[in-house]
Amino acid sequence: MAAERRRGLLDTNILILRRWIDSDLLPDEMAISAVTLxxxxxxxxxxxxxDAQARAERARRTDVLQRAESEFxxxxxxxxxARAFGxxxxxVQATGRAPRRRVADLMIASVAAANxxxxxxxxxxxxxxxxxLVTVVPVRxxxxxxxx
Numbered sequence: 001m002a003a004e005r006r007r008g009l010l011d012t013n014i015l016i017l018r019r020w021i022d023s024d025l026l027p028d029e030m031a032i033s034a035v036t037l038x039x040x041x042x043x044x045x046x047x048x049x050x051d052a053q054a055r056a057e058r059a060r061r062t063d064v065l066q067r068a069e070s071e072f073x074x075x076x077x078x079x080x081x082a083r084a085f086g087x088x089x090x091x092v093q094a095t096g097r098a099p100r101r102r103v104a105d106l107m108i109a110s111v112a113a114a115n116x117x118x119x120x121x122x123x124x125x126x127x128x129x130x131x132x133l134v135t136v137v138p139v140r141x142x143x144x145x146x147x148x
Contacts, residue, residue, distance in 0.1 A: 008031070008118045010119075014121060021139060122141040124136050
C-alpha cells in the first residue's frame, strides 16, 4: 500500500459493511467523520415498524453505531471542511449533478479534503468529478447475501 494511503477516512458504507470487507483493503490508520456518526444515528431511527424484522434491523444498525462510537474519535466538520464543501459542491455541479442530493456524502468528502486524507468507499460514483479535490479509493462491495 502506498505511503499516502496508510491513513484514510472511511465512508459510512465502509463502516456498515466492514465486517465483510477484507481488512487488507482498508487503510492501516482509519478515521471517520462526525457526519458518518450522524448518518449511522439517523439510520437507527429511520427503521420503520416494530415487528421482529424491524427490531432486528434496528439492533443491527445500533450495533454498527455503537462500535463506531467506541472505536473512533470522529473528525469534525469544521470551518476548513466547510470551505472545502463549497469547492466540492461546485465541482459536483460542474459535472451536471445536483450537490443537494448527496449532501452527507459531500460533507464526508469535505472532511477528507480538509484533513488531507484519501476517502475509502464502496460507492466511488458518489464522488465523481472530485478527482482534483480528494483522492477516492474504491473498495469492492462485498456480497453480503452469502456472507450473512
